[in-house]
Amino acid sequence: MVLRxxxxxxxxxxxxxxxxxxxxxxxxxxxxxxEKYVSSTQISAQINIDASQIAKDLSYVNVTGRTRVxxxxxxxxxxxxxFLGFTDKHKAYLFGVGSLGGALLCxxxxxxxxxxxxxxxxxxxxxxxxxxxxxxVYHSDEFEQRMRNDDVRIGVLTVPISIAxxxxxxxxxxxxxxxxxxxxxRIRVPEHIVVQxxxxxxxxxxxxxxxxxxxxxx
Amino acid sequence: MVLRxxxxxxxxxxxxxxxxxxxxxxxxxxxxxxEKYVSSTQISAQINIDASQIAKDLSYVNVTGRTRVxxxxxxxxxxxxxFLGFTDKHKAYLFGVGSLGGALLCxxxxxxxxxxxxxxxxxxxxxxxxxxxxxxVYHSDEFEQRMRNDDVRIGVLTVPISIAxxxxxxxxxxxxxxxxxxxxxRIRVPEHIVVQxxxxxxxxxxxxxxxxxxxxxx
Numbered sequence: 001m002v003l004r005x006x007x008x009x010x011x012x013x014x015x016x017x018x019x020x021x022x023x024x025x026x027x028x029x030x031x032x033x034x035e036k037y038v039s040s041t042q043i044s045a046q047i048n049i050d051a052s053q054i055a056k057d058l059s060y061v062n063v064t065g066r067t068r069v070x071x072x073x074x075x076x077x078x079x080x081x082x083f084l085g086f087t088d089k090h091k092a093y094l095f096g097v098g099s100l101g102g103a104l105l106c107x108x109x110x111x112x113x114x115x116x117x118x119x120x121x122x123x124x125x126x127x128x129x130x131x132x133x134x135x136x137v138y139h140s141d142e143f144e145q146r147m148r149n150d151d152v153r154i155g156v157l158t159v160p161i162s163i164a165x166x167x168x169x170x171x172x173x174x175x176x177x178x179x180x181x182x183x184x185x186r187i188r189v190p191e192h193i194v195v196q197x198x199x200x201x202x203x204x205x206x207x208x209x210x211x212x213x214x215x216x217x218x
Numbered sequence: 219m220v221l222r223x224x225x226x227x228x229x230x231x232x233x234x235x236x237x238x239x240x241x242x243x244x245x246x247x248x249x250x251x252x253e254k255y256v257s258s259t260q261i262s263a264q265i266n267i268d269a270s271q272i273a274k275d276l277s278y279v280n281v282t283g284r285t286r287v288x289x290x291x292x293x294x295x296x297x298x299x300x301f302l303g304f305t306d307k308h309k310a311y312l313f314g315v316g317s318l319g320g321a322l323l324c325x326x327x328x329x330x331x332x333x334x335x336x337x338x339x340x341x342x343x344x345x346x347x348x349x350x351x352x353x354x355v356y357h358s359d360e361f362e363q364r365m366r367n368d369d370v371r372i373g374v375l376t377v378p379i380s381i382a383x384x385x386x387x388x389x390x391x392x393x394x395x396x397x398x399x400x401x402x403x404r405i406r407v408p409e410h411i412v413v414q415x416x417x418x419x420x421x422x423x424x425x426x427x428x429x430x431x432x433x434x435x436x
Contacts (some may be wrong), residue, residue: 017427021420025379025402032380047404052358069317083428086419113419114426153429161243163249178429180421184243186265192432196425200416201304201331202239203398207414208303208332209235211371211396 016057021056022047024080031073039070086114091152092180094120095167096159097127097137100182100200104156106133118150140167144174153177161185187202234275235302240265241272242298249291257288262408304332308399309370312338313385314377315345315355318418322374324351336368358385362392371395379403 026047030038040058058071063079065071083085094101097120104110107122120150121140122128126137138146157175159167164185171179178194181187184201194206225332244265248256258276262269276289283289299305307329312319315338322328323338339358340346346357354365373394375410377385382403389397396412399405 003223012427014424017424018417018420021402021417021423022404023345026404029379029403048406049404050361084423088301088424088426090426090429099325099327103325104323107317107321108397109317110422111420114367117424122222153433154425161247168396177432178425180425184239186240186244188266192435194425194428194432196421196428198418198421199236199239200328200417202236203414203416204333205239205302205304206235207372207396207398207412208306208308209230210412210414211308214395214412215371217410 012060016060019049019053019057020061020080020084022049023058023076023082027071027073027076027080031077035073037066037070038073038076039065042070069075084114086112088114090114091114091116091118091150092153092154092156093118093143093146093150093176094135094156094158095122095140095170095171096157097124097132098158098160101156101158102132104158104182105135108133115154115158118152119146143170145178147174154180156180156182157187158182158194220354220400230278234278237267237271237275238279238302240267240301241276242295242302245289245294245298249295253291255284255288256291256294257283260288284325302332304330305343307334308372309368310359310372310374311364311368311370311389311394312353312374312376313358314375315340315350316376316378317387319374319376320350322376322400326351329436333372335374336370337364345388352402361403365392365394372398374398374400374433376400 023043026043027038040051040054043054044090061079061083062078063071092115094117105117117135120135120137121143122137123140127137130137153176155171157164157168157179161183164183165187168179168187168189172189174194179189181195181197184199187195189195241261244261245256249421258269258272261272271286279297279301281294290357310333312323312335333352338353338355339361340355341358345355348355371394372423373389375382375386375397379401382401383404386397386405386407390407390411399413399415402417405413407413
């Protein structure tokens with residue numbers, strides 16, 4: 001017997017993927033409030049997304065609601081966490097222990113969402129050999145050697161822009177399959193490599209621009 | 219005489235705003251390499267965006283290139299930093315000094331991009347009254363009082379999801395005009411308030427999903 005997988009998991013649209021964590025946080029909130037069931041209509045009222053859109057998004061996830069009752073809150077939370085990959089442990093290395101890199105090492109929240117940073121790399125003799133947020137910092141030269149022992153597929157990129165591409169190339173040559181790029185640099189990668197850009201500075205620029213527009217109107 | 223403002227600054231499309239920091243980091247890199255001029259064709263070759271798109275995006279910025287020579291690198295960097303708001307100091311408060319909030323207080327990189335966090339609020343007696351990353355942590359009850367003295371318009375939201383909406387409402391009632399929302403909670407705000415969502419966890423979910431799809435194909 002072949003187990004049926006949830007509806008074409010690898011073809012889920014990115015907007016849906018981005019909305020699912022909203023439903024998850026909403027379901028967690030309902031659970032905190034003591035609710036046992038939650039309907040897409042209730043979620044809709046709270047986060048201002050169309051109930052039919054929510055039902056459609058949730059159809060990708062392996063969870064079934066009951067008519068007039070809605071989804072079992074615990075089951076919904078479990079199904080969403082599984083689906084989003086937050087219950088697996090994805091091991092990662094971090095490259096570049098500067099200000100942002102060091103800050104991310106200290107953010108224990110990431111591990112609750114499935115990202116376990118098991119080591120960091122830098123060349124600064126003042127930090128190589130130390131632990132930051134409980135995570136060991138190795139010299140960058142040790143990367144290839146460590147990759148052979150650790151089962152790591154994700155690299156978090158927090159290096160200066162001047163070496164962003166060079167370090168990316170080195171990561172990929174060593175076997176990294178997904179790069180979480182926090183630099184404002186647009187890195188180039190081969191087709192089969194996943195890149196997730198999270199540029200805090202680009203988000204700041206958008207926010208400043210919108211804020212200026214609002215202030216001008218006042 | 220009325221000074222002409224750069225081409226309708228408050229109507230610049232968001233995709234353009236998101237690409238401009240890439241051009242900025244690329245121009246900085248060219249400067250580091252000792253280049254005096256850079257053309258949109260050169261930028262295009264390095265970051266894999268169409269040269270005509272780059273020229274169009276840069277037309278929003280107050281900078282003019284010279285035929286066959288390109289843009290003066292220093293002028294381009296200055297114009298982009300000005301335009302993106304990175305040279306102004308935008309004062310901000312941070313709400314919720316947990317793991318991520320504390321990490322952001324330690325990220326001195328934000329101030330180089332125009333965001334100056336001048337205070338943080340929490341209710342935990344162990345951290346209220348301390349300094350984290352040089353930034354004072356106040357009790358949340360002091361927010362309204364402090365708002366009257368400080369010229370702050372931006373609030374960074376890093377509280378637990380259970381109080382994300384409540385704290386947002388409080389921020390706005392106190393005079394905050396823009397909310398940088400790091401929680402995975404979809405906050406609701408009045409129309410004239412700017413919200414910038416930066417959910418690291420949503421980005422993680424997208425990355426895990428894409429990575430799983432790649433691994434399955436191998």
